[in-house]
Amino acid sequence: MDFLRPSTLEEALAAKSGRPAGVPIMGGTDVMVELNFDKRRPEALIDLTRIAELREWTFEGDAVRLGAGVPYTRIIDELSAHAPALAQASRSVASPQIRNRGTVGGNLGGASPAGECHAPLLATDAVIELASVRGVRRVPARGFYLGLRRTARQDDELITAVLLPRPAGPQRFSKIGTRNAMVIAVANFALALNAEKRTVGTGLGSVAPTPVRAEEAEEFLAAEFDWDGGTPPAEPVVRRFGELVASVARPIDDQRGSAEYRRHAAGVMARRALGWSAAEYRDDLRGDTRCA
Numbered sequence: 301m302d303f304l305r306p307s308t309l310e311e312a313l314a315a316k317s318g319r320p321a322g323v324p325i326m327g328g329t330d331v332m333v334e335l336n337f338d339k340r341r342p343e344a345l346i347d348l349t350r351i352a353e354l355r356e357w358t359f360e361g362d363a364v365r366l367g368a369g370v371p372y373t374r375i376i377d378e379l380s381a382h383a384p385a386l387a388q389a390s391r392s393v394a395s396p397q398i399r400n401r402g403t404v405g406g407n408l409g410g411a412s413p414a415g416e417c418h419a420p421l422l423a424t425d426a427v428i429e430l431a432s433v434r435g436v437r438r439v440p441a442r443g444f445y446l447g448l449r450r451t452a453r454q455d456d457e458l459i460t461a462v463l464l465p466r467p468a469g470p471q472r473f474s475k476i477g478t479r480n481a482m483v484i485a486v487a488n489f490a491l492a493l494n495a496e497k498r499t500v501g502t503g504l505g506s507v508a509p510t511p512v513r514a515e516e517a518e519e520f521l522a523a524e525f526d527w528d529g530g531t532p533p534a535e536p537v538v539r540r541f542g543e544l545v546a547s548v549a550r551p552i553d554d555q556r557g558s559a560e561y562r563r564h565a566a567g568v569m570a571r572r573a574l575g576w577s578a579a580e581y582r583d584d585l586r587g588d589t590r591c592a
Contacts (some may be wrong), residue, residue: 302344309353309431312458315346317433320455322346326354326369327401329394330410354405354460362466365429368405368459375404383464385420385471385490392416392475392488405459411449411510418445418511419490420473422503427463432456438463445510469493470577470584474569478556486557489545489569493577498527502570507549507562517544517570530582538571545570 306312322344334340354369372390380387421441477483492501546567551559
């Protein structure tokens with residue numbers, strides 16, 4: 301196995317073009333586990349730790365352009381106001397040591413349906429930036445996941461950044477695991493309310509072969525939510541929203557949980573996230589009124 305260590309993004313793209321089967325590595329929190337357990341033996345590793353622009357985040361218009369190599373710890377510390385759901389998801393990742401090394405780019409590259417970042421990226425309508433020697437293209441997160449551990453990324457492309465739209469309302473992330481730390485999700489869920497567009501975004505992980513949205517639930521809640529007054533949704537609305545979220549789950553039974561439990565958990569997380577988000581939305585409206 302060869303070990304390639306480019307110093308610039310251009311060198312990294314050239315390396316990936318020349319060795320399409322080469323595996324990029326930055327934090328190594330997934331790749332090294334696979335290597336240690338002999339589950340994967342790529343022909344080459346492409347070390348991206350020297351690529352400075354992958355470790356930076358900047359504003360791009362109203363959005364945040366998050367470099368694919370920014371670790372979870374910095375997302376928590378620096379982007380909680382700009383990407384609340386992603387920051388909440390980052391807090392739930394494994395241990396402090398893993399959060400210091402792990403990245404959203406690595407989560408996307410591995411494309412495990414249980415990955416923490418996928419649900420908030422779907423819910424907030426984020427965009428994935430892919431680069432190769434052929435150029436740069438951007439793919440909406442909602443079109444990025446194609447199948448079990450399959451994505452829209454081509455073999456010669458690197459994930460270079462994620463575009464995170466400016467929050468326009470409350471965002472929430474929830475995760476259920478078999479214990480409180482160092483655990484793979486039994487199920488996770490993200491919700492984003494957009495007060496400006498009066499739309500709802502959802503994302504679910506670990507309940508289907510790929511991360512998924514609950515589009516019918518989004519449309520239902522967008523029509524029922526009191527965008528003007530912030531009145532909490534009535535119990536039948538909350539219950540129906542949970543049912544619609546749970547209905548998109550296509551889970552399996554495994555050592556972490558049964559399919560039935562995962563489906564139930566998705567509905568519970570959806571109801572709770574809606575309750576928390578509705579309360580935050582109401583408080584924000586009252587705050588605006590007091591400041592007017």
